[in-house]
Amino acid sequence: MPIDKTSTAAVTESSAETANLSTRWFSVLALYLAGCSLALHAGKVPSALPLLRAELGLSLTQAGSIVSTYALIIAFVGLLMGLAVGVLGYVRFALAGIVLAGIGSLVGAYSDSYALLLVSRAIEGCGWILGVVSLPSMLTRLSSAHDRSLVMGIWGSFVPVGAGLMLFVAPELQMHGGWRLSWQVAGYVSLFAALLVWYISNRQAHCLSSLRRSRQLPPLADLGKPAAWLLAICFCCYSFQFLAVTSFLPTLLLDRQATNATTFAPLELSNAARWTALIIVVNAIGNIAAGWALRHGAAIHQLLSGASLTMAAMAAMIYSGWLPIPMVILAGIVFSMVGGIIPGTLFATVPLIASVPAVAGVLVGAMTQASGVGQWLGPLALPAVVERSGTWMAGGFLMVAVGLSGAWFGRRLRVNAITDH
Numbered sequence: 001m002p003i004d005k006t007s008t009a010a011v012t013e014s015s016a017e018t019a020n021l022s023t024r025w026f027s028v029l030a031l032y033l034a035g036c037s038l039a040l041h042a043g044k045v046p047s048a049l050p051l052l053r054a055e056l057g058l059s060l061t062q063a064g065s066i067v068s069t070y071a072l073i074i075a076f077v078g079l080l081m082g083l084a085v086g087v088l089g090y091v092r093f094a095l096a097g098i099v100l101a102g103i104g105s106l107v108g109a110y111s112d113s114y115a116l117l118l119v120s121r122a123i124e125g126c127g128w129i130l131g132v133v134s135l136p137s138m139l140t141r142l143s144s145a146h147d148r149s150l151v152m153g154i155w156g157s158f159v160p161v162g163a164g165l166m167l168f169v170a171p172e173l174q175m176h177g178g179w180r181l182s183w184q185v186a187g188y189v190s191l192f193a194a195l196l197v198w199y200i201s202n203r204q205a206h207c208l209s210s211l212r213r214s215r216q217l218p219p220l221a222d223l224g225k226p227a228a229w230l231l232a233i234c235f236c237c238y239s240f241q242f243l244a245v246t247s248f249l250p251t252l253l254l255d256r257q258a259t260n261a262t263t264f265a266p267l268e269l270s271n272a273a274r275w276t277a278l279i280i281v282v283n284a285i286g287n288i289a290a291g292w293a294l295r296h297g298a299a300i301h302q303l304l305s306g307a308s309l310t311m312a313a314m315a316a317m318i319y320s321g322w323l324p325i326p327m328v329i330l331a332g333i334v335f336s337m338v339g340g341i342i343p344g345t346l347f348a349t350v351p352l353i354a355s356v357p358a359v360a361g362v363l364v365g366a367m368t369q370a371s372g373v374g375q376w377l378g379p380l381a382l383p384a385v386v387e388r389s390g391t392w393m394a395g396g397f398l399m400v401a402v403g404l405s406g407a408w409f410g411r412r413l414r415v416n417a418i419t420d421h
Contacts, residue, residue: 023147024207027200031135031142032154034094037193038101038131039162040186041124042070046247046276047170048179050254055179056114060251060383067247067379069118071239073125074372081129082365090134091201091208095194097130102190109183127190129372133365141207156291156344157284160336167277220362227353228363230413231346232370234304237406238342239374241311241399242283244382245318249276249332252318252392253325279332286340293341294348304410307341310334312403319396342406352415378402 049063058066085093104123111117139155166186173182201208222228253272286307293303314335318328350363385394 023144024142024204027142027204028139028154030196030200031094031139032158034098034193034197035131035135035155035158036162036165037098037186037190038128039159040166040189041101041105041128042159043163043166043277043280044105044170044179044182044186045070046250047167047272048174048182049247049251051174051179052117056117058114060387061380062114063251064247064379064383066117066121067243068376069121070125070128071243071372071375071379073122074129075369075376076372077126078129078133078367078369078372079362079365081133082362082368085130085133085137085365090137093130094134094138095197095201097127097132097134098190098194098197099127100124100130101127102187102194103127105183105187105190109180109187125372129368132368136364138201138208142204156287156347160281160283160287160340164277164281167280168274171274222353222355222363223366225353227349227413227415228366230409231349231353231363232366233409234308234342234406234413235346235367236370236374237308237402237409238311238339239371240378240381240402241315241374241406242336242339242378243375244378244395245315245332245335245399246276246280247379248382249279249318253328255392275329275332279329279336282333282337283340285337286342287344290341290344291348294345299414300345300349301411301414303341303345304413305407307338307345308403308406308410310338311342312400312407314338315399315403316396319392319394319399321391321393342410349413349415 045067049066052058052066053060053063081093101124104120104125104127107123108117108120111120136155166182169185170182173185177184250272253275290303294300314331317323317331318335323331346367347364350367354363381398382395385398386392388394
């Protein structure tokens with residue numbers, strides 16, 4: 001699918017709107033940190049799963065639902081929120097989303113049942129989707145045309161940075177206050193971030209005025225393009241693998257620790273969580289690498305298919321059962337780092353598909369919804385397969401099948417890459 005001239009002209013026109021605007025770096029950093037506060041709520045869960053299972057008597061499948069419920073909301077309302085935010089205003093939805101995430105985390109911190117914990121995760125999920133759909137457009141308005149690609153590249157790392165940071169500190173918090181303390185910290189950080197967003201929205205009211213409300217619904221014809229569906233499917237396959245593997249990696253490492261007591265000592269959970277944190281953080285390297293490769297003429301379909309196949313191979317090694325734990329960790333690092341190429345490539349492809357800039361938010365909403373489907377199904381399917389078969393190796397077969405599917409769909413997404421001219 002070649003680049004549409006109308007799409008290219010629209011992107012150029014959008015860039016011209018802020019050509020004379022200097023980047024508001026303080027405001028950009030503040031909004032980026034607000035995005036990272038959303039990612040804290042994903043990073044607090046993996047190391048807490050063993051504690052949640054012990055305290056609430058959860059099965060492995062129920063523990064998976066604690067992860068996937070967060071994504072269930074995203075899976076159902078991503079596109080709808082993309083449309084609503086564009087009409088009702090990005091600024092107010094960004095603020096509301098971060099507040100909801102904080103409130104949901106605090107509700108979860110004081111829950112004493114599996115059902116209430118699920119409800120709290122659903123509230124967090126609503127906050128997540130509102131923030132993720134809204135904040136990128138605000139960042140774009142606060143960036144000059146020259147700096148916009150750099151700003152969006154920084155934004156692309158908010159998940160691995162925020163979730164990875166929380167994974168690093170969560171074990172220490174859990175040592176002093178159990179899993180509830182990490183829920184409380186994440187909740188209060190998000191509420192503080194909401195105050196920061198409110199301050200920036202007032203300080204930069206002139207720049208953000210065009211994002212407060214729109215009188216028209218963005219055109220929806222682009223959603224019918226095959227490339228739009230391929231974007232969504234590729235994101236779904238990626239999210240299925242990534243969240244399933246990283247959410248249960250501490251549990252997997254602890255299970256392996258039981259057969260090799262010298263591997264993680266003396267704080268098995270702490271060490272397992274920190275290795276998982278490192279694995280998540282290196283995902284940001286793939287995001288940056290994708291942008292660099294595309295600007296130097298790499299083919300989009302080759303990047304997507306190659307990264308998907310690599311993820312499948314690494315997942316097979318992680319769940320093989322015969323690798324020593326250091327090799328499992330190394331495979332996890334490669335899995336995440338190379339896998340990061342996929343979301344970076346998909347987000348960079350959106351402007352090449354959108355016929356006008358207003359449609360870009362709708363396409364991102366559709367991609368986010370597909371990502372939510374993957375985030376929902378992955379943490380449910382993996383433990384279900386493992387529990388039914390009685391071995392982690394079955395999870396490897398599942399991840400390989402999804403990875404091969406992602407590679408096949410990625411090969412079909414033939415859109416010209418961004419190159420330097």
